Amino acid sequence: MNLPAGNAVIAQSGGPTVVINASLVGVIEEIQSTGIAGSIFGARHAVRGMLDDDLIDLSELSGDRLDLIAGTPGATLGSSRDKPDEEYCQKIFSQLARRDIRYFFYIGGNDSADTCRIISEVAKKAGHDLKVFHVPKTIDNDLVLNDHTPGYGSAARFVACALMGDSLDNRALPGIKIDVIMGRNAGFLTAASALARTEHGTGPHLIYLPESVFDVDRFIADVDRVYGAMGRCMIAVSEGIHDESGTPIAQRLAEQFSGEVERDAHGNVQLSGSGALGDFLSRLIRDRLGKKLKVRADTFGYLQRSFADCVSSVDAEEARASGRAAVQAAAAGLEDASLTIRRISDSPYQVEYVPIGLREVAGKTRTVPTSWISDGCDVTDEFIEYATPLVGPLPALGSV
Numbered sequence: 132m133n134l135p136a137g138n139a140v141i142a143q144s145g146g147p148t149v150v151i152n153a154s155l156v157g158v159i160e161e162i163q164s165t166g167i168a169g170s171i172f173g174a175r176h177a178v179r180g181m182l183d184d185d186l187i188d189l190s191e192l193s194g195d196r197l198d199l200i201a202g203t204p205g206a207t208l209g210s211s212r213d214k215p216d217e218e219y220c221q222k223i224f225s226q227l228a229r230r231d232i233r234y235f236f237y238i239g240g241n242d243s244a245d246t247c248r249i250i251s252e253v254a255k256k257a258g259h260d261l262k263v264f265h266v267p268k269t270i271d272n273d274l275v276l277n278d279h280t281p282g283y284g285s286a287a288r289f290v291a292c293a294l295m296g297d298s299l300d301n302r303a304l305p306g307i308k309i310d311v312i313m314g315r316n317a318g319f320l321t322a323a324s325a326l327a328r329t330e331h332g333t334g335p336h337l338i339y340l341p342e343s344v345f346d347v348d349r350f351i352a353d354v355d356r357v358y359g360a361m362g363r364c365m366i367a368v369s370e371g372i373h374d375e376s377g378t379p380i381a382q383r384l385a386e387q388f389s390g391e392v393e394r395d396a397h398g399n400v401q402l403s404g405s406g407a408l409g410d411f412l413s414r415l416i417r418d419r420l421g422k423k424l425k426v427r428a429d430t431f432g433y434l435q436r437s438f439a440d441c442v443s444s445v446d447a448e449e450a451r452a453s454g455r456a457a458v459q460a461a462a463a464g465l466e467d468a469s470l471t472i473r474r475i476s477d478s479p480y481q482v483e484y485v486p487i488g489l490r491e492v493a494g495k496t497r498t499v500p501t502s503w504i505s506d507g508c509d510v511t512d513e514f515i516e517y518a519t520p521l522v523g524p525l526p527a528l529g530s531v
Contacts (some may be wrong), residue, residue, distance in 0.1 A: 137233030144239035148282030240269035261299020284446030287323035294327035306425030378382025
């Protein structure tokens with residue numbers, strides 16, 4: 132098979148994760164191994180770096196250096212949320228042509244997959260010889276046709292470990308505690324809080340996902356029931372919880388108090404980076420159940436994405452393997468593809484990597500199956516069985 136001569140560029144997009152650099156290293160290693168490209172460039176801050184010709188040569192990185200990078204959280208090349216239109220793409224192509232770049236590997240989530248689709252379609256229309264490959268990444272675990280995505284296992288591990296410790300804190304000094312966890316439309320990360328439960332009475336006792344309508348009266352009744360029975364209550368709630376109209380509670384708060392709703396380049400309402408939702412729920416509980424109740428809230432925010440030394444070994448291995456699989460798809464002659472991770476066995480746990488068309492993933496969102504949600508305020512054993520191998524063994528606890 133005659134593969135196009137030329138060079139390759141790699142970029143990282145969207146929110147960083149603790150294993151996104153492992154995917155970068157996987158791409159570099161496999162290009163070095165297969166020799167499908169001459170030079171390997173990394174684009175600083177994703178498509179923005181491609182537009183500005185802000186590229187770094189990654190071709191000669193040693194194995195030891197690559198191993199160190201693979202174990203480093205955050206996006207070492209820098210990231211971006213720019214969404215290119217046709218004019219943007221044309222400017223990119225002119226820059227890539229100067230460096231004879233024929234392969235583009237983009238590591239990111241569903242918005243990044245859509246960017247890949249746009250770039251691929253505009254390249255074909257313009258007659259530009261560019262092969263485009265999407266490497267999956269997102270802590271939200273919301274890429275369709277994937278069993279799970281690199282970044283999720285480690286972020287889920289962080290959530291589970293945080294809830295274990297927070298629940299023991301709550302047990303020592305009882306009260307009502309709310310932890311607000313990332314998840315716009317998909318509640319996989321918040322659901323992972325259920326893994327924190329042990330025989331030592333760790334919570335959470337209530338879990339609210341964006342896949343269910345958040346009813347304020349039902350929420351207060353749930354909290355009252357748990358607190359009445361236990362004298363304390365641990366709550367895990369997704370930042371994307373919404374009312375019966377589908378409007379995020381956080382968006383309602385923003386409109387109520389500032390009149391403005393911040394959105395990113397892809398049109399998504401900005402939900403992270405504010406403690407407003409936790410403060411609102413805390414105030415609501417005190418107003419409804421008693422002003423003197425001890426109610427506290429934490430918003431995990433960006434800590435979930437790239438927390439060092441809280442890495443799932445399965446996640447790290449699969450992130451690197453996903454990068455290699457993307458290059459293998461290119462070497463097999465595919466013109467563009469999104470890599471997906473498919474689970475083929477639960478015992479022993481085993482996956483395979485399957486390239487599919489960009490349009491099958493781009494801009495689409497996978498959510499927690501309704502069969503994994505219990506009574507609107509918990510998750511089922513089926514979710515626990517699904518998530519456990521992705522997160523790995525959690526710390527052992529003891530008590531007197």
